[in-house]
Amino acid sequence: MSILPTDVLGQLEQQSIELPSWAFGNSGTRFKVFATPGTPRDPFEKIADAAQVHRFTALAPKVALHIPWDKVDDYSALRAHAEEHGVELGTVNSNTFQDDDYKFGALTHEDGAVRRKAIDHHLECIDIMHATGSRDLKIWLAEGSNYPGQADLRGRQDRLQESLEEIYARLGDEHRLVLEYKFFEPAFYHTDVPDWGTSYAQVAALGHKAMVCLDTGHHAPGTNIEFIVMQLLRLGKLGSFDFNSRFYADDDLIVGAADPYQLFRILFEVIRGGGLNNPDVAFMLDQCHNVEDKVPGQIRSVLNVQEMTARALIVDTEALRAAQVSGDVLEANRIFMDAFYTDVRPALAEWRESRGLPADPMAAFAASGYLQQIAADRVGGVQASWGA
Amino acid sequence: MSILPTDVLGQLEQQSIELPSWAFGNSGTRFKVFATPGTPRDPFEKIADAAQVHRFTALAPKVALHIPWDKVDDYSALRAHAEEHGVELGTVNSNTFQDDDYKFGALTHEDGAVRRKAIDHHLECIDIMHATGSRDLKIWLAEGSNYPGQADLRGRQDRLQESLEEIYARLGDEHRLVLEYKFFEPAFYHTDVPDWGTSYAQVAALGHKAMVCLDTGHHAPGTNIEFIVMQLLRLGKLGSFDFNSRFYADDDLIVGAADPYQLFRILFEVIRGGGLNNPDVAFMLDQCHNVEDKVPGQIRSVLNVQEMTARALIVDTEALRAAQVSGDVLEANRIFMDAFYTDVRPALAEWRESRGLPADPMAAFAASGYLQQIAADRVGGVQASWGA
Amino acid sequence: MSILPTDVLGQLEQQSIELPSWAFGNSGTRFKVFATPGTPRDPFEKIADAAQVHRFTALAPKVALHIPWDKVDDYSALRAHAEEHGVELGTVNSNTFQDDDYKFGALTHEDGAVRRKAIDHHLECIDIMHATGSRDLKIWLAEGSNYPGQADLRGRQDRLQESLEEIYARLGDEHRLVLEYKFFEPAFYHTDVPDWGTSYAQVAALGHKAMVCLDTGHHAPGTNIEFIVMQLLRLGKLGSFDFNSRFYADDDLIVGAADPYQLFRILFEVIRGGGLNNPDVAFMLDQCHNVEDKVPGQIRSVLNVQEMTARALIVDTEALRAAQVSGDVLEANRIFMDAFYTDVRPALAEWRESRGLPADPMAAFAASGYLQQIAADRVGGVQASWGA
Amino acid sequence: MSILPTDVLGQLEQQSIELPSWAFGNSGTRFKVFATPGTPRDPFEKIADAAQVHRFTALAPKVALHIPWDKVDDYSALRAHAEEHGVELGTVNSNTFQDDDYKFGALTHEDGAVRRKAIDHHLECIDIMHATGSRDLKIWLAEGSNYPGQADLRGRQDRLQESLEEIYARLGDEHRLVLEYKFFEPAFYHTDVPDWGTSYAQVAALGHKAMVCLDTGHHAPGTNIEFIVMQLLRLGKLGSFDFNSRFYADDDLIVGAADPYQLFRILFEVIRGGGLNNPDVAFMLDQCHNVEDKVPGQIRSVLNVQEMTARALIVDTEALRAAQVSGDVLEANRIFMDAFYTDVRPALAEWRESRGLPADPMAAFAASGYLQQIAADRVGGVQASWGA
Secondary structure (H helix, E strand, O other): OOOOOHHHHHHHHHOOOEEEHHHHOEOOOOOOOOOOOOOOOOHHHHHHHHHHHHHHHOOOOEEEEEOOOOOOOOHHHHHHHHHHOOOEEEEEEOOOOOOHHHHHOOOOOOOHHHHHHHHHHHHHHHHHHHHHOOOEEEEOOOOEEOOOOOOOHHHHHHHHHHHHHHHHHHOOOOOEEEEEOOOOOOOOOEEOOOOHHHHHHHHHHHOOOEEEEEEOOOOOOOOOHHHHHHHHHHOOOEEEEEEOEOOOOOOOEOOOOOOHHHHHHHHHHHHHOOOOOOOOOEEEEOOOOOOOOHHHHHHHHHHHHHHHHHHHHOOOHHHHHHHHHHOOHHHHHHHHHHHHHOOOHHHHHHHHHHOOOOOOHHHHHHHHOHHHHHHHHOOOOOOOEOOO | OOOOOHHHHHHHHHOOOEEEHHHHOEOEOOOOEOOOOOOOOOHHHHHHHHHHHHHHHOOOOEEEEEOOOOOOOOHHHHHHHHHHOOOEEEEEEOOOOOOHHHHHOOOOOOOHHHHHHHHHHHHHHHHHHHHHOOOEEEEOOOOEEOOOOOOOHHHHHHHHHHHHHHHHHHOOOOOEEEEEOOOOOOOOOEEOOOOHHHHHHHHHHHOOOEEEEEEOOOOOOOOOHHHHHHHHHHOOOEEEEEEOEOOOOOOOEOOOOOOHHHHHHHHHHHHHOOOOOOOOOEEEEOOOOOOOOHHHHHHHHHHHHHHHHHHHHOOOHHHHHHHHHHOOHHHHHHHHHHHHHOOOHHHHHHHHHHOOOOOOHHHHHHHHOHHHHHHHHOOOOOOOEOOO | OOOOOHHHHHHHHHOOOEEEHHHHOEOEOOOOEOOOOOOOOOHHHHHHHHHHHHHHHOOOOEEEEEOOOOOOOOHHHHHHHHHHOOOEEEEEEOOOOOOHHHHHOOOOOOOHHHHHHHHHHHHHHHHHHHHHOOOEEEEOOOOEEOOOOOOOHHHHHHHHHHHHHHHHHHOOOOOEEEEEOOOOOOOOOEEOOOOHHHHHHHHHHHOOOEEEEEEOOOOOOOOOHHHHHHHHHHOOOEEEEEEOEOOOOOOOEOOOOOOHHHHHHHHHHHHHOOOOOOOOOEEEEOOOOOOOOHHHHHHHHHHHHHHHHHHHHOOOHHHHHHHHHHOOHHHHHHHHHHHHHOOOHHHHHHHHHHOOOOOOHHHHHHHHOHHHHHHHHOOOOOOOEOOO | OOOOOHHHHHHHHHOOOEEEHHHHOEOEOOOOEOOOOOOOOOHHHHHHHHHHHHHHHOOOOEEEEEOOOOOOOOHHHHHHHHHHOOOEEEEEEOOOOOOHHHHHOOOOOOOHHHHHHHHHHHHHHHHHHHHHOOOEEEEOOOOEEOOOOOOOHHHHHHHHHHHHHHHHHHOOOOOEEEEEOOOOOOOOOEEOOOOHHHHHHHHHHHOOOEEEEEEOOOOOOOOOHHHHHHHHHHOOOEEEEEEOEOOOOOOOEOOOOOOHHHHHHHHHHHHHOOOOOOOOOEEEEOOOOOOOOHHHHHHHHHHHHHHHHHHHHOOOHHHHHHHHHOOOHHHHHHHHHHHHHOOOHHHHHHHHHHOOOOOOHHHHHHHHOHHHHHHHHOOOOOOOEOOO
16 A cells, blocks of 8 residues: 555544535525435434445544524534434534525624624524534625625724624634635625635734634635635634635535646645644535535545545655755656646555445445435425525 | 717617516525515516616616516416506516426436427427517526536537427527527536537527527626627627626626626627617616615616617717727727716706606606505515526 | 815825836737837936826826836936926836746745845845835735746745845835735746735734735736725725736736726725825836837826726715615615716816816827927937836 | 556557647746747757657657748758658748737738738748648737727628638648637737637638637636537537646646646547547647746646546546436546546556657656757757747
């Protein structure tokens, strides 16, 4: 197994990628949401599905919750349910985009009563974090405007800071706030946290428990994302990743599906900057499955991250440094791409088997009959989706 | 009224912009559709709303229908209803994106039975066109794929051609087929009609009754849209416009809201190429109103097109030609922008009044109390939206 | 002159836009640089040309220098020459992209000797600033890489910080360092200062005399530039503007030529954030003239900024706030665009005349015969361009 | 060597990629062109360098010429020189962008005398094709405009057609005309052949000897290039490829360097559509080497195409079709990516050796001392670049 040396395997063994509970519900576009038999009807069933991903890969020990989609009466029951299935509850994601009150903003709204409501929602999330044992409160804001003049950009930014300060103040000692940025959608003219610079400026003003969340699909065309990874690690403010991929817009495709080489470059900078298996940097998926099956879609995703991490770990960094220092462009690029082009899949399969995991998690899951089982079992009820 | 000479006013008097019935229903993003009091519950109410736009502007005598959203039992009743409200039924739009069968395509589907169903839907649309007196069948296809390898691009293109041929063969003598292109969404890796070249190649193979529909929001960043207008007019294949605007993605913002100067350039090429008030080129809106009121949103839209057409009509084309021929870049640009910067609004207001129209249609509509009236009247029922 | 109230005219009277000396030399693309008769052969002639812009517009009292292109033996002579022509010497721009040593970087280079040379160049620029009476040292870095793996992104960022610290330490009390960002070109894979976030992080670490330079042409497609203006003003770090415009790449077109409404929105945020006529925010052009005449190209540019500033100043901000607060999207947008669509040009022409300036500076300059004169006078010598 | 079956090797053995003579000269950006010792001073030396690429790879038997850069007094001598070095002269590229007359256009110019000159240049190129035995005349036009209003888009398109007709009429029976498109640069507002649709419409009007050239770097962001490949093959109009890669603008990076997976997808569609080893479709590089060594840069490029062709050839198309037909998105994508992820390099190395070629052409070339030799030999003279 010379392709993957022991220290690389040691790194891979520690790798952990959090799954989003909402990936197991139905999702789609504004044009159509296609339903699938067996889709979970409640948070318990979502966690059961998520646990399958971990069972077959040993890569996904945590499940992120989305409030209010995953609200339950008894979080200790949910926590126990997760543990029984071999996973833990993870990051809590707030939601300020599905209430009529939030049509023109939430944490940034002109109306103090709406801001109050949105802040209170986050305080409730923090309460839930205590109940679930979660560390991170992830905030993605759908706020913005569609037309120039519609909104006072500056006033909104100032109100955002005030609202975040109040939320931040409520965090427990063990908690963190991670602020996600997104350059468009669902607002189409401006969003209030459009880029890493804005997220960084906001969290830097809050304090050491506030960090930036980098969603790989939330950048303008042509953006060098690995550069941002480098910079945020350098500044000590990379709190978490939301992995997914996109060809053009925010499509939430399977991570690594659109541009695998970009994923390689991102993971290389993660390693270069000390972000791999660093508890300060949470790896998480944030993608949905419009046309493909959900559980295997998530299995494919965590495997993509694992395979690409393995490739990034085997870059001959010593030789690379020598080529960089000497200005040998072609040699440096060759060394870099050599790792990318190395087929680590057979070695990973062998290693999985040595750990009691299936060599081919996708095939093993398909053979398990789980999808057929849930399709048969989960009859009636309302399938989970973004709206429920 | 020297700013707008008589011949310009004569051109403006003929201008006609078709409205989309769906603009009066609720719409939004995959994150949230905000509802508004008074939203129509059926096609009759949509037409009543659309008629308000025409009443205050004299710019919008036709309403485009969307099938099945606007299916009714009795199209002659719908037609009579429209006429009573002072408008006509216009283009019929097909819909092959909201049925579970169409998850992996419609006119391009691998399965002949699904293609049959999709073709039959278009044949039904043609039947409806006979009943409504519509000329144009507009086809926008949501078809495509999300992942490389998922679909056989070539096979789909060939099947598209076959399906279109069957639909084309069914057109009446007075009918046309207009094929819209869109470079992404709801499919995220490939769409089957992504660009004007594909639409042109397809309709050129069909025959003289098939034309291209140019939706101003359906291009990659940086695309020079007015160039395409020029080219399609030159090739005799510009069948219709779907006007709207966008900052980044396909946002369906009010036409002229994002880049008014681009709208000016587009209209200048329309005029330059003989497309204005040319029956072969249908002007139509295709935009929705996520956060603003719908009827005034449509009034604003047709006014934007009118105002910008007026500006484009007053370019001093003789002087412009002289500057172009002599290579005087700054002077040519000055002449061009001078028209854009000319404030035609007071002259248009005066002209509207001279025709018995309100000088300020937005203010007049607001004063009419229509929105309050429909909010009070339309109680109960299900508000129209993309899903119904 | 009711369109432009007295306080607006008072603001406009103070407006000052610095000109780049290099705009008067030849420039072009990698494919071809077209030469023009009369192009300056030395910094003195560039300043003479720049002074014409100020003479006809009273808008451009300063000329930015580029070192080494504008190196002279006697800066006090150059300063006196400028003053004789009615202008002052302004910002000093460094150049670390035209020396063979800088093929793989300058302030970020792996080799300490090259960094030393690049730092020393900046120290020399600071010496020149003392001689010229300049306040600002503007640093745009062409540094980056073309291929993944070619460069160590993180190491380069750290070295950049170290190099900037040494330069910063040498600034006089009256000096400032402004760091420009650019997302691509001439490096095509990564640039070391690609976005405002990076520039901000770097200058924030340096101290209060270091600021960000926002070049309007240096963003990814779809970027909301006025948002960045707002944010940098809010953070107290907007040091200067480089105005120009672009349709796609970094084309250096005349400011306002590609998207005048975007320029309006930018200037509105400048005013909203207190950046207009604020000595902390330098307005500067950074654009070249590939196919149009240079002096009138610059006149057109400063007029564009003036005209758009006038429009931005007449936004009815009180009514706008009311519409924003009440969530009246259409009304807020109407108020905003009403100012944009107002034709301020006649009022500006009248006002110019009242101040002893030509009503139409473009026409007056053309009538002056200056271009013919320099074409006749400047015979022999080597025309200035980026290479000299 | 089971990874690459015999029929795949048979396909690879036929593969031929034409090299651009200008890749061996100096090139760069508008900011700086870095020179390299040993750079050719004339077409003979360029061909000698190009022959090295073929010698070490057996992939590049032809060299494309650029007129006037590669004009010589005696083309039969050049032809003989090529043959002595084991290569042939290939495509002739015209140049209408480096003469002062072409500032505002060439084949589209308002002035008939300039058009005449540009047409005559192409007729001269056809004469040269007779002398060199070339089949293809490749036309890339730098024509366009920088400012709206500067040019009459429609008139230019009509003149383009007329000019092309005259050139087309002069082609010999064995000749072809291939028309390249490019969506921006060096013109920044509009280019006269911006997209495949325009090129297609133009060549379709000319006749069967006119074809489209697809340059992989000449598309707007987000464009699905493999779709265009499919469409042009389907329409029978894909005449040639210009391979290169880009992260953002037209950077002319080494093919496969920016997005190897995109190159895979393109080559898959080439094979799917019957374009591989089809004499109608010429494979050509069009890229330059700003910072890396030129000869090895070209070797790397042809190897990248070969390696990716091998991957595209081993897609299990039967299994892929089955997954596509059954709508198994994840399985179809897995099969597709499995080929991409397969490391074909060892098998290719072994196969090369079996054919008497070096297993590692890059290493073998480096060991040959050729670069050192030309650096020592080529002293004096003027190094070739775009300007000469």
